[in-house]
Amino acid sequence: MSDDQDSGDRAATSPSGPSRRTVLGGLAAGGALASAARAEGADPLITEVQPWANGFGDGVDATPYGLPIRFEGDVIRRNVPWLTADVISSINFTPIHALDGTITPQGCAFERHHSGAIELAKPDYRLMINGLVERPLVFTYEDLERFPRESRVHFLECAANTGMEWAGAQLNGAQFTHGMIHNMEYTGVPLRLLLEEAGLKPEGKWLLVEGADASSNGRSLPIEKALDDCLVAFKANGEALRKEHGYPVRLVVPGWEGNMWVKWLRRIEVGDQPWETREETSKYTDTLADGTARKWTWVMDAKSVVTSPSPQMPIKHGPGPMVITGLAWSGRGAIERVDVTIDGGKSWKTARLVPQAADKALHRFYLEHDWDGGEMLIQSRAMDSTGYVQPTKEALREVRGENSVYHNNCIQTWWVKPNGEAENVEIS
Template identity: 70%
Template sequence: SAQTDPAIAIHPWMQELGDGVDAAPYGMPSPHEADVKRRTVEWLTADPVSSINFTPLHDLDGTITPNGLCFERHHSGVARVDPAQHRLMIHGLVDKPLVLTMEDLKRFPRQNHVYFLECAANSGMEWRGSQLNGCQFTHGMIHNVMYTGVPLRLVLEEAGVKPEGKWLLAEGADAAAMTRSIPMEKALDDCLVAFKMNGEALRPEQGYPVRLVVPGWEGNMWVKWLRRLEVGDQPWHHREETSKYTDLMADGVARRFTWEMDAKSVITSPSPQAPITHGPGPTVLTGLAWSGRGTIPRVDVTIDGGITWQEARMDGPSTPKALHRFYYDFEWDGKPLLLQSRAHDSTGYVQPTKDALREIRGENSIYHNNGIQTWAVDADGKAENVEIS
């Protein structure tokens, strides 16, 4: 009770002066928040330079991902690019090949947009049943930041795309020289050549000094450390669009060029890394929802494994191809719960169950798993990754 709470006391911080203004010229979170960090799953990959770590979604709120917590996916580690020596070249089927410095790029008119980036492999370890215990690991290959950049269309217009130029190859300056083919229609639509995230320069991990932003499309296409754009008349069929980032169906045929990220959602709390610790009574359930095709006007939530569904309360900005935050505030009776969320996007598409997805996709897939996630909460408030049918 208020009378007996020993924390109502005179604490050291009430009696001493704190740090001066310059103690941290670039600020860091409170030491009490040291657990809020990106984490990897060591057995997933053979080597940390061709690997992935995950955004701690269970510790975050709102919709914007802090720069230092954006998950990282590199094929050859973080390229150490000197911006003064970095060039972006545009060539191929263009009237006027260009070589742009960072300064040249910053003289084009720029725009600001908030977009999520989701790796196509997000939730990919869950195809054959529940495996990883925490939304950081099942859903954390996603981040959502405000990009500042130049519309790709303006750069392509400056070079002058020839009429037969229907495809664009984007290449990174990392040792992987990662490449993807992008249809010209998308390149001219909403792609950005971005140099800022959440107001500051891109972090090295996110492609400093410049990356491609391909809104709503799988993260692999968002080429980091962008150095080359080649205009061609057909796709290149490189590694990342043949051997990888294709979806092997049950009949042995692979789907290709599955670029758009389907609508998806996840409850971030309660969840395995964010159990209920306060006991029965008022409880805040919250999560994230997104769609590569638009906004999320509605999320349904169930706490009884789908017997009854309630509409969640959306709160925060709602812009296309960006994360949306939802809440469901309820009285927990202290009994076990089966939590699920189901996103509806602005095209009318409804997030499927994992079983419905497997009926169409089989179980050979890695990529594009947007099935409904279930957390089982026990009477102690502990949560676990489960599947129910």
């Protein structure tokens, strides 16, 4: 964060409110501060003419492509440096704690690269389909735009999301525990149409999908899924994919682990067996307690998390009305219901869902709550359209042990203290 933005933050919060640092440092006084503005008489922000009310703002074209206003400068992707050796093959986290609604803006949607985010121009883009097809083909970007198109909203969750939490409560923040996820509206060509164009041979049961970057990130994809709902996408949230998300073309594999959504998609080979690539053997396999590992764990189980309050989103206003909100999703279908507890699971209330049901997409939930100022153990529990109920961490560990790394969809607990701060904890 630059000094400029920092001072901007301070200017914006003065004189009506404290700086962010003051708030986090002195949360106990938070309730008092909020009401102080009322007790000290008339608010100068109202009684005095403010600069923005008598001069001009920016003209059009001040920012031909706009970024969030500087006061939102801390709503950004962040990484956890100790997780990986290097930023080239690494991951960062979506600031889900600070977002609302369900769509993730591309600019803060998490990144995961295996050889860095490459720059590949549309004129240089080629997509090859070969192997067990009647007609091995090469498509240009323009060719893809001529196929019938679909637009659909889907979440992408990294299989390692929440992976650091298997053996204990580790990271303090929904961004870090659950931020390897984003949710966008993708526009692209159904993969099925491209395969039909090349003419699938009947013995073709598997695809190898690979990217143009040095890692290639090759993955084997069963033909049933390829013909079901996969998209070869070139737009997200209405605009071109960002470089870090695979510009100009990536694969969308709804409901399945993010590693399969190959970026900079350059080749699809049809075969009669899986390839057992590095990313589906040495990685993205789930080691069980006895040392055997599950492979091909493609589907993302139903999961949810409260995004606020949470460690990065403490309650600053003291007791009274508040909104508990979070996200829920399932790779098996839509979310039917999300229950929320504030007493560590002794009793639960059903939250409101927006939208009510969306297939393999993020859902937002809200629970209006009148906080008495006491401590809370907040959890959310998702139930999907197949009847699957998000398990507790304990229940998951009983089946899988603590060495799985991937596919941790357990119920998350935030301990909210009377001063409004929240911490990542485990409970009995």
